[in-house]
Amino acid sequence: MNEGIDVVGLYVGDQDEAFAFYVEKLGFKVHTDVRNGDYRWLTVQHPDQPSFQLGLFRPGPPMHDEATAQSLRAMVAKGAMPPLVLAVEDCRATYERLRERGVEFTQEPIDRYGSVDAGFRDPAGNGWKMIQAPKAKG
16 A cells, blocks of 8 residues: 655645746646635646645635634745745756746855755745755765
8 A cells, every 4th residue: 555645735825826836937737726616626746756746725615714714824925834845956057947937036046054055935925945955975
C-alpha cells in the first residue's frame, strides 16, 4: 500500500488569481480543477514533482464560517503563514526568469550559509523562499 502526503493546502483570496500566478508565472501544472456549487477544489503540481499537489483553497464554506474565512484571508495577506520552500538549481537565473514573468520578490538572491536564497510572495500573501542548495565540494 502506498501512503504519504498527497496534497498540502494554501489559503488564497482569489482562486483565479492564484491559478494565473502558479501556472502562468511559476510554471506549475494544473492537477485538479473541479467545482461543486461555490466550492472549488484547485490543485497544482510542480512539473518536476508530479506525485505532490499544492491545493489553492479559498477559506469559506463548507470548512469555515464567514468571520473565520475573513480572519484567515487577513492573516495570509499579512504574511502570517509559514513560508514554503522552492528548491532550485540556480537561484539567480530562476530569480531573473520569474521576475520577467512578473513575480514580485521581497528579497533578491543573497549568499547565505553556503547556499543562495531569495524570497517572494504569491498574490494572497503566502511567503516563499527559493533556495539553491550548496554546491558539493570535491
